[in-house]
Amino acid sequence: MEGAEPEVAPAETPAEDPVVADVDGAANVVNDEATEQAAEAALEDAPAPEVSPDDEPAAAPQDEEEKKEEEDRPPEPAEGPGEPAGPAPEPPRAPDAGPRADYSVGDRVMALANFDGGYHAATVVERQRVERDRDKSEREGDASEKDKSPDASNGPGGSHAPGTPVRYYVHFERFPKRCDQWVTPERVRPWTASDGEFDTAGGDADDPDVGSGLAPGIDRNGVEKRPGAGSEADRKLTRTRKRRMNEMNHVERAPEDMAPLERLIEEEHEQKTRVKNVEMIEMGRYEIDCWYYSPYPDDFVQNGKLFVCERCLKYMKRKKTLVRHREKGCAMAHPPGNEIYRHPPAVDPGTGAETRPRLSMYEVDGGKAGVYCQNLCLLSKLFLDHKTLYYDVEPFLFYVLCEVDAKGHHVVGYFSKEKCSEEGYNLACILTLPAYQRKGYGKMLISFSYELSKKEGKVGTPERPLSDLGLVSYRGYWTRELLAILKDESRAVMSIKDLSELTMIKTEDIISTLQHLNLLAYQKGAYVICAAPELIEKHLKAAGSPGVEVDPTKLIWTPYNAEKEYANFRG
Numbered sequence: 001m002e003g004a005e006p007e008v009a010p011a012e013t014p015a016e017d018p019v020v021a022d023v024d025g026a027a028n029v030v031n032d033e034a035t036e037q038a039a040e041a042a043l044e045d046a047p048a049p050e051v052s053p054d055d056e057p058a059a060a061p062q063d064e065e066e067k068k069e070e071e072d073r074p075p076e077p078a079e080g081p082g083e084p085a086g087p088a089p090e091p092p093r094a095p096d097a098g099p100r101a102d103y104s105v106g107d108r109v110m111a112l113a114n115f116d117g118g119y120h121a122a123t124v125v126e127r128q129r130v131e132r133d134r135d136k137s138e139r140e141g142d143a144s145e146k147d148k149s150p151d152a153s154n155g156p157g158g159s160h161a162p163g164t165p166v167r168y169y170v171h172f173e174r175f176p177k178r179c180d181q182w183v184t185p186e187r188v189r190p191w192t193a194s195d196g197e198f199d200t201a202g203g204d205a206d207d208p209d210v211g212s213g214l215a216p217g218i219d220r221n222g223v224e225k226r227p228g229a230g231s232e233a234d235r236k237l238t239r240t241r242k243r244r245m246n247e248m249n250h251v252e253r254a255p256e257d258m259a260p261l262e263r264l265i266e267e268e269h270e271q272k273t274r275v276k277n278v279e280m281i282e283m284g285r286y287e288i289d290c291w292y293y294s295p296y297p298d299d300f301v302q303n304g305k306l307f308v309c310e311r312c313l314k315y316m317k318r319k320k321t322l323v324r325h326r327e328k329g330c331a332m333a334h335p336p337g338n339e340i341y342r343h344p345p346a347v348d349p350g351t352g353a354e355t356r357p358r359l360s361m362y363e364v365d366g367g368k369a370g371v372y373c374q375n376l377c378l379l380s381k382l383f384l385d386h387k388t389l390y391y392d393v394e395p396f397l398f399y400v401l402c403e404v405d406a407k408g409h410h411v412v413g414y415f416s417k418e419k420c421s422e423e424g425y426n427l428a429c430i431l432t433l434p435a436y437q438r439k440g441y442g443k444m445l446i447s448f449s450y451e452l453s454k455k456e457g458k459v460g461t462p463e464r465p466l467s468d469l470g471l472v473s474y475r476g477y478w479t480r481e482l483l484a485i486l487k488d489e490s491r492a493v494m495s496i497k498d499l500s501e502l503t504m505i506k507t508e509d510i511i512s513t514l515q516h517l518n519l520l521a522y523q524k525g526a527y528v529i530c531a532a533p534e535l536i537e538k539h540l541k542a543a544g545s546p547g548v549e550v551d552p553t554k555l556i557w558t559p560y561n562a563e564k565e566y567a568n569f570r571g
Contacts, residue, residue, distance in 0.1 A: 101190065102166070103124050103127065103168060103188065104124065104127065105124055105125065105126060105127060106123065106124060107123070107124045108121065108122075108123060108191040109121075109122055109123075109124060109168075109170065109188050109189065109190060109191050110122070110188070110189050110190070110191050110195055111168075111170045111172065111183050111187060111188050112183065112187035112188075113172060113175075113179065113181070114181055115179055119189070120172045120173070120174075120175065121172070121173045121174075121191060121195060121196070122170035122171060122172045122173060123170065123171050123173065124168050124169070124170055125169045125170060125171050125180065125274055125275060126168070126169035126274075126275045127166060127167070127168050127169070128166070128167055128168075128169070128182075129165065129166055130165040130166065130167050165184075166184075166185060167182050167183065167184050167185075168182070168183055168184075168185075168188060169181070169182050169183075169275050170182075170183055170188070176468070177291075177292065177385060178291035178292060178383075178385070180275075180276070182279065272293070273292065273293035273385070274293075275293065276290055276291070276292055276293045276294075276382075277293055277294070277296065277298075277301045277304075278290045278293075278294060278296060278301050278304060278305070278306050278382060279304040279305060280304065280305045280306075281305070281306045281307070281308050281379075281382065282305065282306070282307045282308070282319070282322070283307075283308040283309075283310050283433075283435075284310040284410055286435040288433065288434050288435055289434075290382040290383070291382060291383045291385075292381065292382060292383065292384065292385045293381075294378050294379075294381035294382045295378065295381070295390060296315065296378055299317070300315060300316075300317045301317075302317070303317065305317075307319055307321065307322040308322075308379065309322065309325055309326070309330055310410055310411055311330045311332045311333065311334070311408065311409065312330050312331070312332040312372065312375070313372060313375035313376055313379060313411070314375060315375065315378070315379075332372075333408060333409065334360070334362065334402065334408075334409040335362040335364050335369075335372070335400040335402065335409070335411070336364055336368075336369040336372050337362040337363045337364035337365065337369065337398075337400070338362065338363050339360050339361070339362050340361055340362070340363050340399075340555065340556055340557040341359075341360070341361035341448070341550075341554055341555050341556070341557070342358065342359070342360050342361075342554060343358065343359035343360070343361075343548065343550075343551070343554065344358060345357050345358045356403075356439075356548075357403045357404055357405045358403070358404045358405075359401060359402070359403060359404070359444075359548070360401075360402050360404050360409065361399055361400070361401050361402075361448065362399070362400045362402065363397060363398070363399055363557070364397070364398040364399075364400055365397060365398075366393035366394050366395065366396045366397065366398060366416075367393075367394040367395075370393055370394065373393040373396070373398050374390065374391055374393055376398060376400070376414060377389055377390050377391075377393065377429075378390060380414070380429065380431040383431060383433070383434065384429070384431060384467065385467070386465070386467075387429060389416075389428070389429065395418055395419055395420075396416045396417065396418055396419065396428060397416065397417055397418075397419055397560060398414055398415075398416045399414060399415050399416070399417075399445075399448065399449075399452075400413075400414040401413050401414060401441060401444070401445060403436075411433070412432065412433060412436040412439075412441050413430075413431055413432035413433055413436060413441050413442065413445055414430075414431060414445070415427050415428075415429065415430040415431075415445045415446075415448075415449055416428045416429045416430075417449065417452075419560050419562065419565075420560075420562050423463075424458065424459060424460060424461060424506070425460065425461060425462065425463045426449050426450065426452065426453045426458070426460025426461065426462070426504075427446075427449045427460070427462040427463065428462075428463050429463075430442070430445055430446070430449075430462075430470065432445070439547075439548075440545070440546075440547025440548040441547070441548060442473050442547070443473060443476070443477060443545075443546055443547030443548070444547050444548040444549075444550060446473060446474060446477045447477060447546070447547075447549070447550045448550050449462075450477075450481075450503070450504055450505070451550050451552055451555060452557065452559075453504040454504050454552075455555070455557060455559060456559045458504070459500055459504050459505070459506050459507075460504055460505075460506065461505070461506040461508070461509055462474060474509075475513060475516065476543045476544055477546075478505060478509055478510070478513040479513060479517065479539060479540070479543040480540065480543050480546055481503045481505065482499055482503065482505070482510060482513060482514065483531075483536050483539055483540050483543070484540075485499060485502060485503070486529065486531045486536060487533070487536050487537075487540070494529070496510050496511065496527060496529075511527065514529065517539050519531045519535070519539075
């Protein structure tokens with residue numbers, strides 16, 4: 001405690017200076033009496049201003065002059081008895097100044113994006129108060145506290161008040177919806193004219209591929225770019241030809257082109273799904289950022305994060321629940337279906353090390369494993385914008401692809417198809433989880449769906465509309481399959497019907513693919529394939545690798561028989 005004594009002594013000395021003066025003691029007594037009398041007179045004659053004890057000696061000689069000046073001034077509103085003197089209007093204006101200004105829904109701002117670390121023009125879609133303790137929502141009485149809390153937009157305790165945490169959900173213009181995100185006030189600044197044109201329609205740019213956030217080869221309207229097609233050709237399109245091209249390229253129709261009921265359903269969908277309710281999931285050894293809204297129960301998404309068992313796909317809202325679920329041992333070791341395909345692991349020929357684990361494909365019947373398939377649909381909706389199948393899974397078969405290692409089965413993706421499709425669809429929905437993308441699994445799923453079509457002996461095509469990523473993947477698969485046949489010189493002249501019978505690709509998809517590659521001409525009422533060898537090689541190189549190739553000899557599968565299933569149901 002010796003170090004504390006030097007700090008006390010200097011603090012006491014200044015407090016005694018007004019009493020211990022450098023003059024004689026008698027003079028001090030006279031000055032003190034005069035000071036006390038002047039202070040009492042000031043308090044009686046001027047009640048509004050308050051005089052602190054430290055200012056009493058200096059205020060006494062000027063008290064009479066200040067009194068005369070205050071009498072000549074216009075009257076000011078009196079302050080309350082408990083309020084201190086001084087300018088009051090300044091503190092409320094301070095929080096609204098500078099970059100920490102408050103924003104409302106619909107405001108145009110510049111927001112810092114997570115996907116590239118730069119500022120981009122954005123629109124505020126939603127604003128929300130953030131609880132300082134995220135666990136408050138799980139405590140008793142939290143709802144009543146929220147009801148008592150001040151409004152988030154105004155009032156001394158609202159979002160305008162200093163220190164009140166607020167976040168904004170923004171949509172980045174000229175970027176797809178999956179890039180939308182929550183940002184804090186520190187990551188937002190006002191949009192100004194110096195930031196450039198605020199393009200809400202996603203118009204053309206000098207280089208549309210730079211920073212577009214779209215899949216390669218897809219323009220800002222969702223239409224795949226055609227090699228050699230310029231703006232002059234686009235301007236010459238009539239309304240009928242444009243609609244026909246959109247149908248061939250699987251482009252989703254604009255709301256104004258829809259029927260009234262269909263437009264109403266689309267508007268309701270957009271309103272409900274405009275803000276994603278789950279920001280992140282923890283599944284296996286990965287934490288995955290989510291892209292879109294998924295209709296999980298509200299009680300499970302309050303904290304913005306879900307914990308998913310990678311075996312049974314059961315979702316939980318607490319980490320400890322998932323840990324307890326694992327410790328007790330999940331009852332499901334693999335997807336609840338039949339293993340119909342097994343792909344050997346990939347091995348580095350030089351070192352002999354395993355570069356990719358073994359792959360297994362399971363066929364899961366939605367009518368027999370309804371809960372698992374519903375959980376799979378809810379999970380996939382986090383990464384698919386226009387998926388509408390959640391609970392009515394009985395008419396569908398799900399083909400789940402898994403990586404298999406020493407720790408068990410890990411779901412990497414799936415595709416679904418109707419048991420009996422009148423339109424000839426061989427695929428209804430397809431997804432590769434973001435943690436396993438760019439490994440060739442998406443291409444493998446597409447190829448696998450056509451291998452099933454070959455087993456069935458039916459021409460197949462995917463359901464419409466396709467997403468931008470789905471369209472690029474399918475176009476690449478169609479290009480590789482068709483050009484590999486056209487490249488073979490030993491084959492005779494091939495027609496579009498011959499190509500369809502060999503590949504089980506629908507004729508409309510063959511025509512659109514060859515037109516996209518400028519390998520098809522329409523002469524004298526018939527389509528003619530014009531494929532030079534060097535042009536085929538160029539397009540094959542641009543189409544990329546086929547990913548993980550499916551070996552048809554390892555496929556052990558029997559097509560679904562509705563009559564047999566119905567007989568089993570009755571018997």
